[in-house]
Amino acid sequence: MCLAIPGKIKTIKxxxxxxxxxxxxxxxxxxxxxxxxxxxxxxxxxxxxxIQKLLAKDAREILKTYEELSKxxx
Amino acid sequence: xxxSQSLVSKIKKIANEINHLVNLMEVCGTHTQAISRNGIRxxxxxxxxxxxxxxxxxxxTDQRDIDNIVALSLSGVPIATYGDAVRVPGNFGSxxxxxAKGGKVFPVYTIEExxxxxKELPDLVFFGIGFETTAPMTAYAIKxxxxxxxxxxxxxPAMEYLLENNKNIDGFISPGHVSVxxxxxxxxxxxxxxxxxxxxxxxxxxxxxxxxxxxKNQQSIVQNxxxxxxxxxxNQKAYNLIFEVFEASAGLWRGLGKxxxxxxxxxxxxxxxxxxxxxxxxxxxxKHQNTFHANCKCGEIIQGLRQPKHCPMFxxxxxxxxxxxxxxxxxxxxxxxxxxxx
Numbered sequence: 001m002c003l004a005i006p007g008k009i010k011t012i013k014x015x016x017x018x019x020x021x022x023x024x025x026x027x028x029x030x031x032x033x034x035x036x037x038x039x040x041x042x043x044x045x046x047x048x049x050x051i052q053k054l055l056a057k058d059a060r061e062i063l064k065t066y067e068e069l070s071k072x073x074x
Numbered sequence: 075x076x077x078s079q080s081l082v083s084k085i086k087k088i089a090n091e092i093n094h095l096v097n098l099m100e101v102c103g104t105h106t107q108a109i110s111r112n113g114i115r116x117x118x119x120x121x122x123x124x125x126x127x128x129x130x131x132x133x134x135t136d137q138r139d140i141d142n143i144v145a146l147s148l149s150g151v152p153i154a155t156y157g158d159a160v161r162v163p164g165n166f167g168s169x170x171x172x173x174a175k176g177g178k179v180f181p182v183y184t185i186e187e188x189x190x191x192x193k194e195l196p197d198l199v200f201f202g203i204g205f206e207t208t209a210p211m212t213a214y215a216i217k218x219x220x221x222x223x224x225x226x227x228x229x230x231p232a233m234e235y236l237l238e239n240n241k242n243i244d245g246f247i248s249p250g251h252v253s254v255x256x257x258x259x260x261x262x263x264x265x266x267x268x269x270x271x272x273x274x275x276x277x278x279x280x281x282x283x284x285x286x287x288x289x290k291n292q293q294s295i296v297q298n299x300x301x302x303x304x305x306x307x308x309n310q311k312a313y314n315l316i317f318e319v320f321e322a323s324a325g326l327w328r329g330l331g332k333x334x335x336x337x338x339x340x341x342x343x344x345x346x347x348x349x350x351x352x353x354x355x356x357x358x359x360x361k362h363q364n365t366f367h368a369n370c371k372c373g374e375i376i377q378g379l380r381q382p383k384h385c386p387m388f389x390x391x392x393x394x395x396x397x398x399x400x401x402x403x404x405x406x407x408x409x410x411x412x413x414x415x416x
Contacts, residue, residue: 029214033311047156
């Protein structure tokens with residue numbers, strides 16, 4: 001339940017970002033962030049909220065773990 | 075893979091130098107999955123024991139809270155909550171059972187979904203479970219009008235409690251995503267060797283190696299291996315939001331009992347949205363009995379005192395399709411993880 005997933009911001013408006021999770025676009029709320037976010041930023045999402053801004057290389061590494069986890073959960 | 079092999083060799087060498095039994099506890103359900111998925115327990119030298127702690131939020135939710143939320147549902151109050159929580163059985167069945175009897179129960183992935191449902195069903199109660207990672211989202215929703223039954227918990231007091239009550243813990247593989255919110259610095263209040271790690275096999279192996287280094291050198295510090303997501307100060311805005319809406323109170327944990335300062339109670343200024351206040355007349359009538367299946371060892375498993383395979387019901391009468399306890403219900407529960415990855 002504490003799993004957080006990285007994604008890339010496609011658009012952002014009024015504290016709602018459209019985030020690309022490996023091709024699947026979902027909404028994420030940015031209200032919990034106190035650093036400015038913009039298009040193409042990589043972020044960590046938990047339960048529909050952005051909880052951290054990530055460096056691109058770190059996001060890719062975390063994403064690799066998540067994909068492995070998903071494979072095993074199927 | 076090559077780096078994993080080299081890390082395992084380094085772990086074996088330092089374990090040999092330590093030359094006594096070392097118990098390392100992971101306290102995050104995603105770490106439990108990572109350890110089992112990668113077969114890390116089997117790679118450890120004989121004197122290094124990896125034990126699972128209370129890192130699964132669904133598993134540690136107390137029976138009284140399950141019974142209360144099921145009672146609300148059976149009384150006609152619509153309930154929304156995160157996925158696995160609907161399947162945890164209590165004395166009056168689970169939320170899933172309540173739904174089969176006509177209760178309005180909505181499993182959700184995000185609290186925004188609950189806020190949308192509330193527009194149609196103004197009496198909706200959100201059953202809030204989870205640690206510092208999830209509590210900020212619930213705080214946000216309370217500020218936006220959602221009524222909540224809070225079973226939220228603070229993880230750091232539980233780690234302190236575990237250290238005091240389970241003398242066998244030599245170090246913690248500290249939680250990754252709780253730490254994203256609270257920050258590495260706050261973990262230093264817990265006086266034990268700790269390494270915050272990520273969720274790759276290499277992350278966990280580095281964490282174990284660093285813990286063994288601390289133990290060998292008789293250190294008790296917090297090291298942060300998961301710097302790609304965890305900062306020293308954490309997400310201050312999210313952390314502060316928790317305490318804008320909640321106050322720390324005694325928390326009830328399955329297996330661990332009452333731990334002072336580990337619960338999150340909704341502050342009086344938001345009492346209109348506190349389901350424990352709003353539906354007090356229903357909750358006061360709930361008869362709490364400890365009729366939970368006597369052979370279910372979830373309470374001991376949560377504390378790292380027993381392994382799933384040593385529960386007499388594990389994979390026999392208790393399976394993911396027919397779970398008796400929350401450790402088998404939740405995908406992060408120790409029994410479910412053992413079942414899925416064995």
